[in-house]
Amino acid sequence: MRVPADHPGVxxxxxxxxxxxxxxxxxxxxxxxxxxxxxxxVAFASxxxxxxxxxxxxxxxxxxxxxxxxxxxxxxxxxLDAYHASTNPSNWHESxxxxxxxDGIAADFxxxxxxxxxxxxxxxxxxxxxxxxxxxxxVHEVREAVRHSAADKDxxxxxxxxxxGEAITQAQYVMAQRExxxxxxxxxxxxxxxxxxxxxxxxxxxxxxxxxxxxx
Amino acid sequence: MRVPADHPGVxxxxxxxxxxxxxxxxxxxxxxxxxxxxxxxVAFASxxxxxxxxxxxxxxxxxxxxxxxxxxxxxxxxxLDAYHASTNPSNWHESxxxxxxxDGIAADFxxxxxxxxxxxxxxxxxxxxxxxxxxxxxVHEVREAVRHSAADKDxxxxxxxxxxGEAITQAQYVMAQRExxxxxxxxxxxxxxxxxxxxxxxxxxxxxxxxxxxxx
Numbered sequence: 001m002r003v004p005a006d007h008p009g010v011x012x013x014x015x016x017x018x019x020x021x022x023x024x025x026x027x028x029x030x031x032x033x034x035x036x037x038x039x040x041x042v043a044f045a046s047x048x049x050x051x052x053x054x055x056x057x058x059x060x061x062x063x064x065x066x067x068x069x070x071x072x073x074x075x076x077x078x079x080l081d082a083y084h085a086s087t088n089p090s091n092w093h094e095s096x097x098x099x100x101x102x103d104g105i106a107a108d109f110x111x112x113x114x115x116x117x118x119x120x121x122x123x124x125x126x127x128x129x130x131x132x133x134x135x136x137x138x139v140h141e142v143r144e145a146v147r148h149s150a151a152d153k154d155x156x157x158x159x160x161x162x163x164x165g166e167a168i169t170q171a172q173y174v175m176a177q178r179e180x181x182x183x184x185x186x187x188x189x190x191x192x193x194x195x196x197x198x199x200x201x202x203x204x205x206x207x208x209x210x211x212x213x214x215x216x
Numbered sequence: 217m218r219v220p221a222d223h224p225g226v227x228x229x230x231x232x233x234x235x236x237x238x239x240x241x242x243x244x245x246x247x248x249x250x251x252x253x254x255x256x257x258v259a260f261a262s263x264x265x266x267x268x269x270x271x272x273x274x275x276x277x278x279x280x281x282x283x284x285x286x287x288x289x290x291x292x293x294x295x296l297d298a299y300h301a302s303t304n305p306s307n308w309h310e311s312x313x314x315x316x317x318x319d320g321i322a323a324d325f326x327x328x329x330x331x332x333x334x335x336x337x338x339x340x341x342x343x344x345x346x347x348x349x350x351x352x353x354x355v356h357e358v359r360e361a362v363r364h365s366a367a368d369k370d371x372x373x374x375x376x377x378x379x380x381g382e383a384i385t386q387a388q389y390v391m392a393q394r395e396x397x398x399x400x401x402x403x404x405x406x407x408x409x410x411x412x413x414x415x416x417x418x419x420x421x422x423x424x425x426x427x428x429x430x431x432x
Contacts (some may be wrong), residue, residue: 022254025261029245038238038286038293042271045241049268052261070254077254 009184015072021055031095054128079105082169116188143214221334225400231288239272247311261349270344297387332404359430
């Protein structure tokens with residue numbers, strides 16, 4: 001069953017995605033301070049810039065629906081800020097893993113939902129979930145780091161698990177925030193068993209991403 | 217007299233501009249912390265993102281010349297970091313004025329030089345000096361602030377003067393850093409009297425920008 005384009009949860013979905021872009025921008029800019037090289041600072045700045053281009057897309061989509069973006073984002077600030085506060089990297093390698101894995105988890109979740117939305121809505125969602133680039137840089141840096149240290153590898157594997165756990169916790173909190181959004185997610189995924197299957201698929205995708213980083 | 221496209225100072229010019237974009241990105245991201253509103257944080261993030269798109273243009277231009285961008289930027293880090301360290305805003309209004317006026321001063325300087333460069337080089341310089349947008353937001357915020365407080369207006373006028381002074385100090389330092397760049401600037405501007413005239417024009421343009429902000 002497709003969720004119609006005029007479902008009131010669509011604006012909510014765009015709003016939570018928009019605040020997600022802003023908060024990812026500032027998280028990347030902050031975390032880049034830990035980079036030992038200018039290359040790392042440039043890679044994170046480029047990823048952050050890509051988030052802002054996605055934000056503009058969502059801004060335009062919300063404006064086209066007559067929705068004021070700042071008011072619409074407000075209800076989601078607390079949950080997304082809480083996610084970042086609870087997963088504050090303590091070193092550069094944790095920042096790299098978070099940039100790669102954290103974005104991926106969010107993208108999986110929204111992409112699953114997008115599959116059941118009206119095509120014009122799904123297109124916006126897919127566009128803003130496109131790769132922010134520079135993942136090659138991240139993959140290379142993390143693989144190098146864990147190749148030389150089993151202790152670092154263990155720590156980063158635990159870190160990845162914590163990122164997944166916090167993301168799922170906050171995703172459930174975000175969904176529970178607003179009735180229209182909850183309604184859209186349920187309409188999109190089906191029943192509770194389907195939601196459980198969705199989280200299972202997210203765990204598998206997460207494990208694949210960790211493996212790409214050499215964390216398996 | 218036109219400066220030829222293969223003048224060795226051209227790569228130096230692109231490199232100093234490129235590091236300027238990176239450092240402006242992180243300065244905006246940092247200063248945005250002082251914003252009392254999410255609108256301010258979004259405006260600064262959008263400006264920062266535009267700096268990164270200019271960085272990509274310079275990266276491509278340097279790569280096309282066979283120049284490795286990170287090595288090329290290295291000599292300019294100290295001077296540009298020193299400019300930002302010496303003009304660290306202490307509140308949100310100072311951040312707004314710096315974002316508007318500081319970018320403008322740099323753009324005036326480089327645009328004057330661009331006028332005498334080979335067309336294909338001038339085009340790159342003009343492209344990366346294009347407005348980063350969102351200046352309407354900045355102008356509105358500053359005008360509102362100074363309309364209500366003569367004390368704030370006085371402080372921000374002093375702040376603007378300091379930004380100009382520090383920018384000119386650091387510009388002279390940057391130019392003196394590298395022989396090829398000094399040579400390009402002299403070839404572009406003419407003799408010492410012409411350089412003095414250039415700084416006079418920059419002061420006038422600065423005064424105009426301050427006036428737009430209600431600071432006159």
